[in-house]
Amino acid sequence: MSEILSVLALVGFSAATLWLLARPSARMSALMPTPWMLTVAAGATALWCAPLALFGPGSSQAMVAQALRDLAMLGWLSTTFWSSGAPMSRPLRLILRMLVTICLLTLVLGAAAHWRAGAAAAPWMTPTMTFAAMIVATGGLLIVDSGVRHASAGLRTPVMAVAGGFAMLWAYELNVQLIGALTGKSASTLIQLLPAVVLLMLPTYIVAAMDIGRERMQLSRTAAMRTLILLGAAAYLVVIGLTGAIARLIGGDYAELAQAASLVVALGTGGLLIVSARVRAWLSVMITKHLFEHRYDYRTEWMRFTATLGHGANGDGGEDDRNLHRRVAKALAELTGSPGALLMLPGAGGSFRVAEQWHWPIDAEAEDATLSLRSAFMLQETRHIVDLDAERRGKSAQNAADDNLAIPDWLIADTRAWVVVPILHFQRMIAVAVLHRPAVSRALDWEDLDVLRIAGQQAASYLAESQSQEALSEARRFDEFNRRFAFIMHDIKNLASQIGLLARNAERHADKPDFRADMVETLKISAGRLSDLLVRLAPRARGPAAEAGRVLIEPILNEIAAEALPRRALFVGCQAGLSAWGDAGSIRQIVQHLVANAIDASDVGIPVQVVAVAEHGRARIDVIDQGSGMTRSFIRDELFKPFVSTKDGGFGLGAFEALQIAQAMGGAIDVESEPGRGSSFTLWLPLADARSDAKLMKAVMR
Missing domain, CATH: 3.30.565.10 (Histidine kinase-like ATPase, C-terminal domain)
Known part of the structure; x- marks a missing residue:
């Protein structure tokens, strides 16, 4: 089985070498700085697969060819990570030079020993080459790890894939050699599986040859979280296994005690994560801080943010979904992990009042639940996202009577309030959001500010569209109102006719006392009705x-x-x-x-x-x-x-x-x-x- 896998690996890497040679150099250069070194590495791996197929894995001939393969792989790493775009530290340069020297010495000594001894190698040759291979594998893993960490921002998928393939092969070989060194026995089964591992490395060269993935490769947050869960489960099983082994060595009833303690710890940890929102928030912050380059998964967050804002458009949600103001508060709060939010809208006098809340009950009728005209003006002019913790620290160092601070005292006094976000639409502030402090409080950084600023602008577009729809509805009502004036004009026409008739009759009956009394009464009534109409029709809008x-x-x-x-x-x-x-x-x-x-x-x-x-x-x-x-x-x-x-x-x-x-x-x-x-x-x-x-x-x- 091992011979068949070795032959397949030989054929595969030979084909990959020819394929890389046939690729246009300009196209390959767009993927990695030195495509010719990748071709050399593929060819050296194909040459190494030949003694694997002829003499078997672990043979001295394969060890000599392995030194040639390692030399080509180190050359590719050197040209990839030792550049201005991905500088290599001085200690790693020394390690690289040492590894190249070891590979050259192994290649020369192994070839000389085989040339002098013929097919049978010297007894010291295999242990020496094994020790040298362990040093090269360890150093190669260090170089791959450092190079990927320090140059990850500029690496593309083919480079990451090839470097990962090298790391996988070296890690497997080091594991096999360490098991043999620790146990004193050759891990023959693992050595026979070496061609299968080589075949698993072949797709990385195919990725490079087919020009797959010009963009930077990275795990999604979902995949990363699931990987962490699997690693945690594996670590738990390893700990359980070690605990059981130690308990068996010690003897007594410690095995059952260890199992019970492990079960209690596991159940307690899982229950704490399920029950405590604070623990879940802390864990999320720690994972984001230490495992991801950015705090936010922008694609996922933006899709959720947009879906929350537009959810009410379907008309199939509850009361919260149909309330745009509450959806805006909810979307901004979920973006930063806040458990609640307030949304303030402009009132009649220009000040902002709490108009809606999401999971943050507050007395909207309270006199102090407002943002003054001066505060609103300052937020609109500066477009500043206010970190209330920083405002509290600044206010404590000033006179309490100082009125230069724009943020009202009720927000400063409420320690639940975390961030004030102005929602601007074309330099005009149409709303203000106040976010509740998260379960695990943290300081705002540049990424939070950028996300909140852009999210506020998108939320402002929804609010502005809603206001435009309301204004259009009012305009239509004004249109309807104007049509009603036709009836008022009809009343004016009737009054004019009545007064005209009275004037004509006055010429004939002015000398009669009864007529004069009726005329005066009629004129009073008509004058009153005209006055009322004039008040209703008086132009009020001016320039x-x-x-x-x-x-x-x-x-x-x-x-x-x-x-x-x-x-x-x-x-x-x-x-x-x-x-x-x-x-x-x-x-x-x-x-x-x-x-x-x-x-x-x-x-x-x-x-x-x-x-x-x-x-x-x-x-x-x-x-x-x-x-x-x-x-x-x-x-x-x-x-x-x-x-x-x-x-x-x-x-x-x-x-x-x-x-x-x-x-x-x-x-x-x-x-x-x-x-x-x-x-x-x-x-x-x-x-x-x-x-x-x-x-x-x-x-x-x-």
Whole structure:
């Protein structure tokens, strides 16, 4: 059987040598730096297979040919790993020179001994060659291991395959020789199987000859994990076997004790891995850290991330799958191994509030569960992924009253919060994700930051598309709303006809007291109906960019108070000389709407206050009432949405348009309210002095 395998190996390597010679040198050079040395190695292996077939494995003739084979293999390793792209350390260079010298001496001495002694070799020859072969095999394994580790980034599949084939052959030969040296007996069975191992090495040359796999070869994480499990199981069996052997040597009942202890340890380890998420997370971190070049398996993670984001599109999932905001939080959390996540969305005043959570229960109604305008602006401008542990270390070294930190105190205080990820879409932040600390906490590195940044951009595209769909739906509702104005125009036409008829009748019946009384009553009713229609049809959208300028606030408030006097007395307080940057008509329209809502919400005789001051570089106008108030959920979800109103017959457009106008002028509207205790609407506008100073600074810089 050994002779047949040797002949097959001889034929196979001879064919591989001819195939490599026939391959274009340019094509082979693209795979490895010295393709001609691979051809030499294949030819030397074919020459070695000849004495294997003629004289058998383990013969002195085969040992002499083996020295020639090892010399060719070392030459290929030298030209592959001893280069600028894969430098070899100085100790390995010395080892390589020593191995080449041993191979040459073995080749020369073996050939000379056979030439002088004929077919029968000297008695000392086989042990000497065996010892030399052991040294060469050990050194060759060291060179392969070091070369692959230090140059793995630049190696391709053919190079890795050939180097692995060399390592397999040397490892097998070293194992056979060590068994013989330790036992004092020749491992004849293993020696006879040597041609079979040589045949297993042949596919590596075929991989190189067929130009298979230009890309870098590496195990997938699944294959690596399964290999580790198999190795662990094998190690466990080896330990059990050694324990049993030692127990048998010692005697007594130690064998059963050893078996019981091993079983307890195995069951305890397995149970700990099943029950404890922290242990599983720790094991995953250790495996990733020490066995893989990168923390993330990008292909697998990206497929899972994309599948999580798009899972709700099928419409066949549960409530979590249909909620895009929750899917975004879940996808980002699973990417980093976080057990939970929060997703914050922009509110009415520009600040961000917790809108959704995944496995992280939190009181979204809490006042402090927000991200301020300043914090949101800083995150948007810097696009910085915040490591909250680093922020906590920095905050502990500063004054607690220092307000230069953008991250709110409630996030700093909650040690579960680990990372803050801004979700940006074309330089505009549309959401903020807060990730829960993993079971095994670790510091963020460059790979985490890159993955979270790219994942945030992809999640932003999904959120932006969802917002576009909502905007399109609202636009369609506006379209439908505009069509309803045909009925209003019909009412105006009826009023015009009624007034025209009244005017014509007045020419004939103006002298009758009854007619004059009816005419006055009709005119009052018609005027009231026209006023209502005009209020409903009044244009609210303006172009603040074209009309922006310095606007004094106090005159506007006084005029609004005078107009509202027939309905309610206003208490107006304004800082002297306060001026905002915007459009006077737009500011008047916003304040009028807020005052009208405050009057409607208050009982008769209850005053309404309007206060204007400068605060934090902005103009602040507060409209305060003591009316019925609103719930927090209504303020967050419905107040500033179109077509939602608490008034009977209201269209729900006033607050929505007021906010749009304020934001167009660079301002915002904040609301504080409690049911039964009134409401406070705050209009924030750019301060005219601050805007003028900024424009002056830009002009100077130009």
